[in-house]
Amino acid sequence: MSTTPPVLAAELAQAWADIQRYHPELPDLAAPESLIGESSSACGAELSFERLLHEAVHGIAAARGVRDTSRAGRYHNRRFLAIAEEMGLDHSDEPHASSGFSLVSLNPEAKKRYRPTMERLQRALKAHTAATAADTKRSFRGPAARHGSSGGGVRVKAVCDCGRNVRVVPSVLAQAPIVCGGCMKPFRIPEVALTAAAS
Known part of the structure; x- marks a missing residue:
């Protein structure tokens, strides 16, 4: 590694x-x-x-x-x-x-x-x-990683406490928190979005 x-x-x-x-x-x-x-x-x-x-x-x-x-x-x-x-x-x-x-x-x-x-x-x-x-x-890292996608996979909406949102690949968000510059709270992926991405 x-x-x-x-x-x-x-x-x-x-x-x-x-x-x-x-x-x-x-x-x-x-x-x-x-x-x-x-x-x-x-x-x-x-x-x-x-x-x-x-x-x-x-x-x-x-x-x-x-x-x-x-x-x-x-x-x-x-x-x-x-x-x-x-x-x-x-x-x-x-x-x-x-x-x-x-x-x-x-x-x-x-x-x-x-x-x-x-x-x-x-x-x-x-x-x-x-x-x-x-x-x-x-x-072998998979086709998405080889072609420049960050983490490979489907981007889903992640939200923070103040209502702002970003599109992110769940595996990228799992590596480390992404913090909102507005409320300084971490973005999180709602359960509904995670279920849809997995299906």
């Missing part, structure tokens, strides 16, 4: 702490492991420091009580963009029709500020990719 995922989780947590030094209102990252293995999302195509900073924008929006997305979290609005710009992310084009201002990139000042953090995280990501590739050669 590879020890790389915990190392990557630790580097993600450290990178998040580096962001918090500049943005103290950013809540703690409850489960860095939840970002590992996600090959796609409404928030970006692959795991990187830029994507982590993007997720931090959502964290600050939640801390401020700002609704920064719509359309089930896919469309990133101008409130998202305003916080992104505060945090060193730019969006040079008009909003995308379906994802809005989701595709943000680091501005030169942020690149300079976070260079050591980005270099550390990049090394951890490379090691994780190499270990994952080696693990894939030694074991």
Whole structure:
């Protein structure tokens, strides 16, 4: 069993702490492991420091009580963009029709500020990719895992106490809690959804 995922989780947590030094209102990252293995999302195509900073924008929006997305979290609005710009992310084009201002990139000042953090995280990501590739050669992980699905399987709705919801593969949620940025309670899958997914 590879020890790389915990190392990557630790580097993600450290990178998040580096962001918090500049943005103290950013809540703690409850489960860095939840970002590992996600090959796609409404928030970006692959795991990187830029994507982590993007997720931090959502964290600050939640801390401020700002609704920064719509359309089930896919469309990133101008409130998202305003916080992104505060945090060193730019969006040079008009909003995308379906994802809005989701595709943000680091501005030169942020690149300079976070260079050591980005270099550390990049090394951890490379090691994780190499270990994952080696693990894939030694074991059968199923077609969904091989084709980039996070955990493989059907996504079901998980809810939190304040009524927010996310779509998640039950096995991913079983690995570690995913905490709501609004109420700081863990998302849970209602029994009805679990029964439907199993059938």
